[in-house]
Amino acid sequence: MSRPISIRDLEATLAIKDAGSWMHDLATQLYPICRSITGNGVRETLRRVDARVALSTIEVPSGTEVLDWTVPREWNVRDAYIKNANGEKLVDFQRSNLHLVSYSTPFKGRLSFEELRPHLFTIPDWPDWIPYRTSYYAENWGFCLSHNDLKRFAEDETYEVAVDTSLCDGSLTYGEVTVPGGTSDEVLVSCHLCHPSLCNDNLSGIALATLLAAYLKHRQTRLSYRFLFIPGTIGSVTWLHKNRDRLANIKYGLVITGVGDAGKLTYKRSRRGKTEIDRAVEHVLHHRATPSQVVDFSPYGYDERQYCSPGFNLPVGRISRTPHGEYPQYHTSADNLDFISAEALRGSLEAVLQVTEVLEKDCRYLNQAPFGEPQLGRRGLYGAVGGNATQPANQMALLWVLNLSDGEHSLLDIAERSGLSFPVVRDAAQALQEKGLLAEVSLGRGAGP
Numbered sequence: 001m002s003r004p005i006s007i008r009d010l011e012a013t014l015a016i017k018d019a020g021s022w023m024h025d026l027a028t029q030l031y032p033i034c035r036s037i038t039g040n041g042v043r044e045t046l047r048r049v050d051a052r053v054a055l056s057t058i059e060v061p062s063g064t065e066v067l068d069w070t071v072p073r074e075w076n077v078r079d080a081y082i083k084n085a086n087g088e089k090l091v092d093f094q095r096s097n098l099h100l101v102s103y104s105t106p107f108k109g110r111l112s113f114e115e116l117r118p119h120l121f122t123i124p125d126w127p128d129w130i131p132y133r134t135s136y137y138a139e140n141w142g143f144c145l146s147h148n149d150l151k152r153f154a155e156d157e158t159y160e161v162a163v164d165t166s167l168c169d170g171s172l173t174y175g176e177v178t179v180p181g182g183t184s185d186e187v188l189v190s191c192h193l194c195h196p197s198l199c200n201d202n203l204s205g206i207a208l209a210t211l212l213a214a215y216l217k218h219r220q221t222r223l224s225y226r227f228l229f230i231p232g233t234i235g236s237v238t239w240l241h242k243n244r245d246r247l248a249n250i251k252y253g254l255v256i257t258g259v260g261d262a263g264k265l266t267y268k269r270s271r272r273g274k275t276e277i278d279r280a281v282e283h284v285l286h287h288r289a290t291p292s293q294v295v296d297f298s299p300y301g302y303d304e305r306q307y308c309s310p311g312f313n314l315p316v317g318r319i320s321r322t323p324h325g326e327y328p329q330y331h332t333s334a335d336n337l338d339f340i341s342a343e344a345l346r347g348s349l350e351a352v353l354q355v356t357e358v359l360e361k362d363c364r365y366l367n368q369a370p371f372g373e374p375q376l377g378r379r380g381l382y383g384a385v386g387g388n389a390t391q392p393a394n395q396m397a398l399l400w401v402l403n404l405s406d407g408e409h410s411l412l413d414i415a416e417r418s419g420l421s422f423p424v425v426r427d428a429a430q431a432l433q434e435k436g437l438l439a440e441v442s443l444g445r446g447a448g449p
């Protein structure tokens, strides 16, 4: 067996001091870019990711029919502002890209406050924060501002409004990285990159997926990995449409998003609920020292909605920390670089690596001495596991693995049934195999039920 996939191995392999800081630094670099579901901000983001993990950038022309959807026109921004009668910019896109409603159509003109007001969005409950709003599929324009800034507007004044945007035929852009493994069985890792200056919601997932891809490219893996950096909804719909012939290879999948806040790790099960990926993540979270939660599938959320639509029904779950919409900073300017931490990002990555290790190493063995218990002491196995003779878990693991290695039970089955963690069971199997007491019967278990 190769060395375990772990955060320490990642840091050593990539020669980085702290994976958490690495991810936070990448988020910091991507933060100022104005992203949307299409446009140059997506391309610029993909260029930064490409510099760290070579990816393919795919352009899909506007108007392309994808499943029940159509790839929209491409949106780009040059500038946007609202000036008062003194020429003072009360709202300025150059100060924060959240100020402009995403997909705002071009507009230039002078408006009374009454005419302007329906185009202004604030959060009265959080008067310092700028909300994040989009208008992808209804042609309109608008500005988002803090509620405090709204108080600077006067009802009897007129305002100069400039929305210098373009909405034209172009393309939808997404990025894809593949890491070929020993088998064609694939792990799909998907994150969205369609939000402007928002950190937990989009940048945390991009940063984690980028570092994971960079690491796995340096490892020999049993499974193949496919990383998608896509605009939410329309991106996964487009990818699914273009890759229908590949979907049978996807045995496991994770949507990664919202992994940088201080909340506990949350796993949302796939629609099928009991597939290998569901069991692997639940097992890993259960054995971590920090609190976590598992929630059932629901047809709302991020791109798991598309992967788990009934026609595809892929084994794809979602990993995040506090679920979207359950923290007040969600979709506001307060989802900034201070809201995510290197420590939280590192913990999330560590959990994902532990899941990867389960997927990579899970297999079935056959006990080569199944009649009675083989004498372990004679073979130096009592006390040989993990170099720590006094851990009863290690000794129990030897007995569990021997007992359940009948060719039917995988290491994850044994870990679940014994209550022991996967690494303890894996190490026991390795020790038994080295002594000739176990023989591997299959490379993997496939997709499960």
Ligand code: ZN
Binding pocket: 195, 201, 331
């Ligand atoms: Zn969002």
